[in-house]
Amino acid sequence: MNNAFDWLDTHFAQPLSKISEQRHLKAIRDGVVSAIPLIIVGSFFLIIAMPPIPANWGYHVWATAHVQQILIPYRMTFWIMSLYICFGIGYNLSKSYKLDPLAGGELSVAAFLLSIMPIIKKSGDIYLPMASLGSVGIFPCMLLAIFSVEVLRFCKTHNLVFKMPEQVPSSVAHSFEAIIPCSFIVLVMTLINVVFKINLEQVIQTIFSPLVKAGDTLGGVLLPVFLVVFFWFFGIHGDSIVGSVARPIWLSYFSENAEKMSHGLQPTHIAPETFFQWFVWIGGSGATIGLIIAAVIIGRAKYTKSITRACLVPCIFNINEPIIFGFPVMLNPVFLIPFILAPIVMTIVTWFTFKLGWVHMMFVQPPWTLPAPIGAFLATGGDWRAIILCLVNIVIATVIYFPFVRMYDKQELAKEKGDQENEK
Template sequence: MERLMLWLDEKFSTPMAKLSEQRHLRAVRDGIVGTLPIITVGSFFLIIAFPPVPADTALALWAKAHGATILLPYRLTMYMMSLYAAWGIGHSLAKSYDLDGVSGAQLAVVAFLMTMVPRAVDGLGWALPMANLGGSGMFVAIMTSILAVEIMRFVYKSNFKISMPEQVPPSVARSFKALTPTAIVVVLMTFITFVFGFDWHGVVTKIMAPLVTTSDTLFGVLVPVGLITVFWSAGIHGASVVGSLARPIWTVLLDANAKAVADGLPLPHIAPEPFYQWFIWIGGAGSTIGLVLLMAFASKSVYSRSLGRMALAPGLFNINEPLIFGAPIVLNPILIIPFILTPIVLAIISYIAMAFHLVARPFIMAPWTLPGPIGAFVATGGDWRAIVLSVVCILIAMIIYYPFFKIYDNKQLALEKEDH
C-alpha cells in the first residue's frame, strides 16, 4: 500500500494535474460550467409546468392550462445550452491565448450557428432547428468553438489582420482586428455546411452515440466514479479532470430527460450529472457524509471528533475539502479504501433503483450546495422516494466507512495518549 501511495504521488499526480489544466479541456470545462446557472434556473420551470402534486389539484390544473407559456423560459435557457456553452468556450480559450475574450466568444457562436441550416416556415419566415441548440448540439459546439478560436489565433500570430492607428478607440480597433478571422470562419463554415452540405449534427451524433449510450449504463457510471475518487486519492481534483471530458455527455443526457418531461414522455436516461451529485457524491467526492457523521458523533479521539464537527456543516452542503485534506484522506492507506469503495456501492444501488423505476430519474439541475436528500427531491421533480434513497445511501456510506473509521480513530487516540 505504501508503494502504491508513492507511485500515485510521483507518477500519477503530476501528469494528471497537467492534464486538468490543458487549455482546450479547461476551456470546455469553463464554458460548460458557466452554463450551469442558466441550466439550473431554466430547469426549475419544468417543475412549475409539471408540479409534483396530484393531477386533479388546482395547481396541477393551472399548470396544465398554462404549460406552453410556463415552458418558454426553459426553452430559451436550458433548451439552448449549447449556444451559451459555445460563448463560454470561445471566451475561455481566447483568454488562455491572451487574445480578446469577447471576439473569441463571438466567433465561437458564429461558427456554431453556421452548422445549422435555417428552414423557411410559412407565416414565420426563417427558423433554426432549436433542438440542435440544446444538449444534443454540445459536441458540435465544442468542436466549432475550438476551431474558430484556433483560426483567430493563427491569423493574429501570422499578423494577417487589419491594424488601426493608436488614436482609434480600443473597441473600434478590436472590431477591425477581428474582421479577418471572422471572414475566414464565416466563409469556411459556409462552404462546409451550405456548399458541401456537411451535416455536422447528424455526423457527430452518430459518432458520439455509442459513447453517450455507454455513459448511461452501469459500467459507464462506475468508470467516472472510480476515476474521480482515484484522482482525489492522489490529491487531484477529480471532478475537474473527469468532468472536463464527461460533463458534455452528462449535459446531453440531462437535456434529453428535460425534453422528455416537457413533451410528456418517459425519461430515457438514468445518469445525467444530478444522478452523481445527489445519489453518489453525498457530502462531496467519496460520499464522505458517512465519515463526517461518524467522526462528529462516534469518535473517541479528540482530533477526529474536532475535525468531524468542524467538517459537518460544510459536509451537509457537499463541501468536503476540510475532511479530504484535514484527515487526510489524500494518500491515506486507511481511508482511501472506503473513499473509493463507497461511491461505487452507492452508484450500483442507485442505478438499480432507477433502472427498475423504484425512484424517478433526475431531470433538474438543482444547486449543488443543497443538502443531499433535499437536492435529490428537487432533481427528480419532487419524488419523495428520492429522499428515501438518499437517506439509505447515507446509512450505507456510514456502514462502509465504519470499520476503517474505527482503525483511523484508534490510531489517532493512541497518538494522543503517547503525546500525554
C-alpha cells in the same frame, strides 16, 4: 504502501492531472460551468409547469392550462444551452491565448449557428430548429468554438489582421482585427452547410454516439466514480479532471430528459450529472458524509472530535475539502478502501434502482450546495422515493466507513495517550 502511493502519484495521477489543465479541455470545462446558472434556473420552470402534486389540485389544473407560457423561460435558457456554452468556450479559450475574449466568443457563436441546417418554408421564411441549440448541439458547439478561436489565433499570430492607428479605441481596434478571421470562418461554414449541404450536427453526433451510449451503462457510471475518488485520494481535484471529459455527456443526458418531460414524455437517461451529485457524492466526493456520521458516533479522540465538528456543516452542504485535507483522507492508507468502496457500492445500488424504475429519472438541476435529500427530491421532480434512496445510500456509506473510522480513532487515541505520558 507509501512507495506504491508515490509510484501511482508520479506515473498516473500527476500526468492525468496535467492533461486536465490542457488549454482546450479547460476552456470546455469553464464554458460548460459558465452556463450552469441558466441551466439551474431554467430547469426549475419544469417543476413549476409540471408540479409534483395531485392532478385535481387547483394549481396543477392552472399549470396544465398554461404550460406553454410557463415553459418560455425554460426554452430561452435550458433549451438553448449550447448557444451559451459555445460563447463561454470561445471566450475562455481566447482569454487563455491572450486574445480578445469577446471576439472569440462571438466568432464561436457565429460558426455554431452557421453549422445548423435551416428550415426554409415555401413562404420564404427561414427558421433555425431550436432542438439544435440544446443537447444535440453540445458536441458541435465545443468543436466549432475551438475551430473559431484557433482561426483567430492563427490570423493574429501571422498578422493577418487590419491594424488600426494607436489613437483608435481598443474596442474598435479589436473589432477590425476580427474581420479577416470572421470572413474565413463564415466562408468555410457557408461552404460546408450551404454549398456542400454537409450536416455537421449529424456527423459529430455520429462520431460521439458510442461515448454517449456507454455513459448510461453500469460500467459507464462506475468508471468516472472510481477515477474521481482515485484522483482525490492524491489531493488532485478529481471532479475537475473527470468532468472536463464527461460533463458534456452528462449534460446531454440531462437536457434530453428535460426535453422529454417538457413534451409530456418519460425521461430515459439514468446518469446525468445529478445521478452522481445527489446519490453518490453525498457530503462531497468519496461520500464522506458516511465518514463524518461514523466519526460523530464513535469518535473518542480529541482530534477526531474537533475535526468532525469543523467538517460537519460544510459536509452537509457537499463541501468536503476540509475532510480530505483535514482528517486527512488524502494519502491516508486507513481511508483508502472506504473512500473508493463506498461510492462504488452506492453507484451500483443507485443505478439498479433507476434501471428498475423504482425512482423517477432526473430532469431538474438544483444548486449543488443543497443537502442531498432535498437535492435528490427536487432533481427527480418531487419523487419522495428519491429521498429514501438518498438516505439508504447515506447508511451504506456510514456502515462502510465505520470500522475504518474506529481504526483511525484508536490510532489518534494512542497518540494522545503517548503525548500525555511524555508530558508527564
